[in-house]
Amino acid sequence: MNNKKxxxxxxxxxxxxxxxxxxxxxxTPTTPQQEQAPAEEEQAAPEQEQPAEKEDKGDEMMEEKxxxxxxxxxxxxxxxxxYQPDKLAHMTRGKFYVTVQDEDKIAIxxxxxxxxxxxxxxxxxVQPHHPWIAPGMRxxxxxxxxxxKGDHDAMAILDTWTNQIVKYVQxxxxxxxxxxxSPTANLLVTADLDPNAGRxxxxxxxxxxxxxxxxxxxxxxxxxxxxxDGKYAFxxxxxxxxDNGVMGSLEVLDLESGEIVASFGxxxxxxxxxxxxxxxxxxxxxxxxxxxxxxVEKLxxxxxxxLPKGSGPFNISFRPDDKFAYVGxxxxxxxxxxxxxxxxxxxxxxxxxxxxxxxxxPYAPIAITTNDxxxxxxxxxxxxxxxxxxxxxxxxxxxxxGQWSADGRWFLVSNRxxxxxxxMRYDEETGKVEWEADIVVGFGANGVHWAPYFxxxxxxxxxxxxxxxxxxxxxENGDCPDS
Numbered sequence: 001m002n003n004k005k006x007x008x009x010x011x012x013x014x015x016x017x018x019x020x021x022x023x024x025x026x027x028t029p030t031t032p033q034q035e036q037a038p039a040e041e042e043q044a045a046p047e048q049e050q051p052a053e054k055e056d057k058g059d060e061m062m063e064e065k066x067x068x069x070x071x072x073x074x075x076x077x078x079x080x081x082x083y084q085p086d087k088l089a090h091m092t093r094g095k096f097y098v099t100v101q102d103e104d105k106i107a108i109x110x111x112x113x114x115x116x117x118x119x120x121x122x123x124x125x126v127q128p129h130h131p132w133i134a135p136g137m138r139x140x141x142x143x144x145x146x147x148x149k150g151d152h153d154a155m156a157i158l159d160t161w162t163n164q165i166v167k168y169v170q171x172x173x174x175x176x177x178x179x180x181x182s183p184t185a186n187l188l189v190t191a192d193l194d195p196n197a198g199r200x201x202x203x204x205x206x207x208x209x210x211x212x213x214x215x216x217x218x219x220x221x222x223x224x225x226x227x228x229d230g231k232y233a234f235x236x237x238x239x240x241x242x243d244n245g246v247m248g249s250l251e252v253l254d255l256e257s258g259e260i261v262a263s264f265g266x267x268x269x270x271x272x273x274x275x276x277x278x279x280x281x282x283x284x285x286x287x288x289x290x291x292x293x294x295x296v297e298k299l300x301x302x303x304x305x306x307l308p309k310g311s312g313p314f315n316i317s318f319r320p321d322d323k324f325a326y327v328g329x330x331x332x333x334x335x336x337x338x339x340x341x342x343x344x345x346x347x348x349x350x351x352x353x354x355x356x357x358x359x360x361x362p363y364a365p366i367a368i369t370t371n372d373x374x375x376x377x378x379x380x381x382x383x384x385x386x387x388x389x390x391x392x393x394x395x396x397x398x399x400x401x402g403q404w405s406a407d408g409r410w411f412l413v414s415n416r417x418x419x420x421x422x423x424m425r426y427d428e429e430t431g432k433v434e435w436e437a438d439i440v441v442g443f444g445a446n447g448v449h450w451a452p453y454f455x456x457x458x459x460x461x462x463x464x465x466x467x468x469x470x471x472x473x474x475x476e477n478g479d480c481p482d483s
Contacts, residue, residue, distance in 0.1 A: 070186070071461045071462045072136040072137075072459060072461055073088065073136065073137055073461060073462065074135040074136075074137070074181070075088050075133075075406050076132065076450075078273055078318070079178065079179070079274075080180045080181045080226070081276075085404075085406040085407075086362070088452055088460075089362070089363075089406055090466070091406060091407065091454070091470040093110075093452065093470050094110075094450055094453060095108055095109060095117065095450070095453070096109045096111070096403070096412045096421075096449065097131040097450075097451065098131075098412070098414060098445050098446075098447070099128040099130060099131055099445070100120075100128070100441050100445050101127045101129060102442065102443040102444030103443060103444065104125070104128065105121060105123060105128070106121040106128060106131070106142065106158065107421070109423070111409075111412075111425075111436070116423065118439060121163060121164065123142070123156060124156075124168065125144045125156070126144065128142050128143075128145075128156070128446075128447075129177070129446055130143055130178070130401070130446065131158070131449040132179050132181075132449065133449050134188070135183075135459075136458075136459030137160070137454070137459065138160055138161065138459045139205075140157075140158040140449060141156070141157060142156040142165075143178075143179065144156070145175070146174045146175040152170075152174065153170045153172060153173055153174045153175065153176065154169070154170050155168070155169050155176050156168050157169065161455075161473050167208055169203065170210075171190070171201045171210060172210070173192055173197070173213065175192055175193040175194050176191070177192060177221070178223050178224060181205065182255070185230055187203070187205060188205050189202055189203075189226065189233050189255075191221035191235070192221050193220050193221070193238065194219075195219060195220055196219070197219065198217060198219050198221050199216065199221060200224065200253065202255075212258065216235055217249075217251060217260060218237035218246060218247070218249060219237060219239025219246050220237060220238040220239035221236070221237055222271065223236040223270060223273075223283070225272060225274040225281055228274075228278035228296075230255065231256065232252050232261075232296070232299070233255055234252055234253075234272065234294070235250065235251045235252070236269050237268070238268060240268040247267070248285065248287065249265055249266050249269055250263065250264045250269040250283045250292060252264075264283075264294055265283065265304065267285035267286065267288030268286055268287040268288075269283040269284065269292060270284070270286070271283065271315050273318060273325075275318050275322045275325075275340070276318055276320060276321075277322050279295070279296060279297070279322075280302065280340070281294045281296060282316050282325055284314055284316060286311075286312045286314060286330070289307045289313065290305060290306055290313070291307065291316075292304050292305075293305065302343065303343045305344065307345055310331050310332060311331060311332045311336070312329060312330040312331030312332065313328070313330070314355070315327070315358075316328075317360060319360065323341070324337055325338040328351075328355040328357060328369070329355055330354050330355055330372070331354075333353050333355055334349055335348070335349045335355050335358065337349070349387065351369050351371065352369075352371035352373065352375040352377065352379065353374050354371055354372040354373030354374075355370075355372075356370045356371060356372040356400060357400075357402075358370075358381065359411070361408055361426065362406060364408060364431065365382065366381060366382060367381040368380055368402060368413070368433065370401070370413060371399050372400055373397070374398075375397065376396060376415075377391040377393050379391050380392065392422075394413060394422040394438070395420035395422050396415035396417055396420060397417035397418060399413050399414070400414045400416040400446060401413070401448045402414065402448050403450050406450065406452065408428075410423065410425060410426070411423075411424045411426065412450070414448050416444060416445060416446055418443070418445075419443045420438045420445070421438070421441055421445050421448070423436040423437045423438075423439060453471050454473075455471055455472065455474075455481075456468045456473075456478065457478070458478060
C-alpha cells in the first residue's frame, strides 16, 4: 500500500402497459421534471392500504392483458434480465455511481478522466444505499436505507445525462430496498425492509409513478428476481421469527393477478438470483444453512441444498454458461461453488471474513469476490478452474459491492467500512486484474453501478445502440458535442 497513489479528492405485469399507461404517458412528460423532496410525514401504519386512487389504477392495469416486449438495453445487477454487456462493449467511456451512505451523497467516478472525474451529488434523504440503473441505461434509481426506523420511504431518480436528481418518489411505507426491472414492461418492483410488514411496490418506469403496493405473507422483503417472460416476481424475505410464524420463505408473485401463488423454503430465504437461462432461481436460507432451487416455469421445488452447519449462505451469482453458481458463505468466510447439474456444493474456497458477493467479468473467465467484514482485500477467481488465484489489497475494510464496466476494462469496489473506493484495471494481454487507485469519496461507500456516456437518443435500445455517440451530452436535451 505504501507505493500506491491515493487520490484525495477527498406488469408484465405480463399485463404490461395498457392503454391507460399510454394516456398516462401523454399526460406526464417522459423525462421526469425536477421536484423538491416532499416534507416527511408521519408514516402510515403497516396495515394501512394504499390510497384508493392508486389501488384503482393498479387494478385496471392488471386487468389489461396487453403484452409488450421491451427493446431497451440493460447492463447492471443480475437481478434484472436481460444482461447485455456485449451490446455495450464498444462503449469504452462510462462512469461509476457510488452511494456514500454515511454522508448522504453519491460519488461519480470516470476512470478515464483526469483525477478520475470525481464529483458528488448531495441527496435530500439520508443513507443512500444502492444505485439501480433502469433499462435504457439513462436513469439511476437510488434507494435510501431507513433501517426500519420509519424516517423515510423515498427513492431518487438520477439522470445520468446531467448527473442531477430529477425526481424523488415515495412509497407511502418506509424502507424501499432491493429491486428488479421487468424485461417485458416499463415496470420496477422494489422490496421493502419494513420490519412490521411484507410488501413490494410497483412503479411505472416511464412516469416514475407508484402503481400499486402488494402485501406478501412474510416480513421484510429483500431480493427480487423476475422471470424472463415477465410473469412472476420471486421475492425473498429477511424477516425471520419462527416463534411467531414468520419463517422467511421465498414467495412468488403473479404480476398479472397481483396474487402470491407459491411459497418455498424457510429460514430467512432473503438472498437469491435467477440463472442466466431463466430456468432456475436459487435463494439462500441462511438460518437453516440451505439453498433452495426452484424451477421457474413449473414453480416447483427442485432441491434443497444442504450446506455445512454455520455456513451462513448469502449472495449468489452464476457463471455465464450456468454450469456453476457461486454463493458467499458469509459465516464460514468461504466462497461456495454449486454444480448446477447436480445441485451440490462441490467446493468451498477460503475467501475472507463475511464473504459477500461474486462479480463475473463480462467476457474473461475471471471473477472478483468481495468480503463484507474486516479483511482489506478482494479475491480474484479463475472461473474455469473455480479457484482463487490471487488477492488484491483495497483501501479499507468491508469490500461490499462492485461492478465491471461493460467493456471489461474497469472494476470498482466499495469499501463500506472506510472512506474510499478501489479502482482496478483488467489487462487483456496478461489476463490479470491490477490495482489502479484508491479514491476517497467519504465514509460508508455502499452500492456501485456503471453507466455509459451516450448522446443523441433519449435512451439506449437494440435499434440505436450502435448509432449513438459514446460521449457526454452537452445539455439536458441530450445533444452531442460537435465532432
